[in-house]
Amino acid sequence: MKAPFITFEGGEGSGKSTQISLLCEYLKGKGVDVVVTKEPGGTQIGVELRRLLVQGSIDKMDANAEALLFFADRRIHMTQLVWPALENGQWVVSDRFADSTTAYQYYAYNKRLSKEDIDMLYQFAVGNFKPDLTIILDIDPKVGLARSFKKAEGMKTKETRNENRVLEFHQNLRQGYLEIAKNEPNRCVVLNADQTVVALHQEILAVIKERFGI
Ligand SMILES: Nc1ncnc2c1ncn2[C@@H]1O[C@H](COP(=O)(O)OP(=O)(O)OP(=O)(O)O)[C@@H](O)[C@H]1O
Numbered sequence: 001m002k003a004p005f006i007t008f009e010g011g012e013g014s015g016k017s018t019q020i021s022l023l024c025e026y027l028k029g030k031g032v033d034v035v036v037t038k039e040p041g042g043t044q045i046g047v048e049l050r051r052l053l054v055q056g057s058i059d060k061m062d063a064n065a066e067a068l069l070f071f072a073d074r075r076i077h078m079t080q081l082v083w084p085a086l087e088n089g090q091w092v093v094s095d096r097f098a099d100s101t102t103a104y105q106y107y108a109y110n111k112r113l114s115k116e117d118i119d120m121l122y123q124f125a126v127g128n129f130k131p132d133l134t135i136i137l138d139i140d141p142k143v144g145l146a147r148s149f150k151k152a153e154g155m156k157t158k159e160t161r162n163e164n165r166v167l168e169f170h171q172n173l174r175q176g177y178l179e180i181a182k183n184e185p186n187r188c189v190v191l192n193a194d195q196t197v198v199a200l201h202q203e204i205l206a207v208i209k210e211r212f213g214i
């Protein structure tokens, strides 16, 4: 079997990072060589781009500029990390990928970027390559944001640029993810993220077993 590229998507505080770390522990226990990464920021240059994207005021740049930075990060991520790892037979699990661009820049930003523009940028940066599986963690943004703010308080993080957007933005984001899943039902699986960490982990394992037999 070709090593799979699995992406996790969902709004702030939906539990992506928590579930990815549990999944990877499980996979490693099964002897799978797995690389865990994230967007933005999976590479050295990506770390610098991430700082520009997730810190500071909401309107410090327009949607086009933001999209270009995200795709620059994505291109570097693919060429320096994801593709080499897959070539090497390693599984790659990414905390966010291109669906985040569509969900945020198209749906949540109220279509300030067109689908055609996003597709064009995707082609330029990634070509015809797609994730083998995308797990979308679906949650009421009120619940997700409450988790995120609690976490940010504890960590004194400056990465709150997204959390500070109005609730409507996050509701549109959630609907956007559901639309994406509806358009690509083979690639995307939507799971209810408003359940305990352990219960959600079990659901994720069931999907992994069904898709990859592990
Ligand atoms: N199922 C759950 N029930 C309750 N709390 C949870 C659950 N999953 C995660 N959390 C907690 O919610 C917070 C956000 O979780 P996590 O960081 O995994 O979300 P995320 O989707 O990665 O968020 P972000 O988009 O901000 O990176 C953390 O403090 C985590 O411990």
Ligand SMILES: [Mg+2]
Pocket: 016, 017, 018, 095
């Ligand atoms: Mg996270």
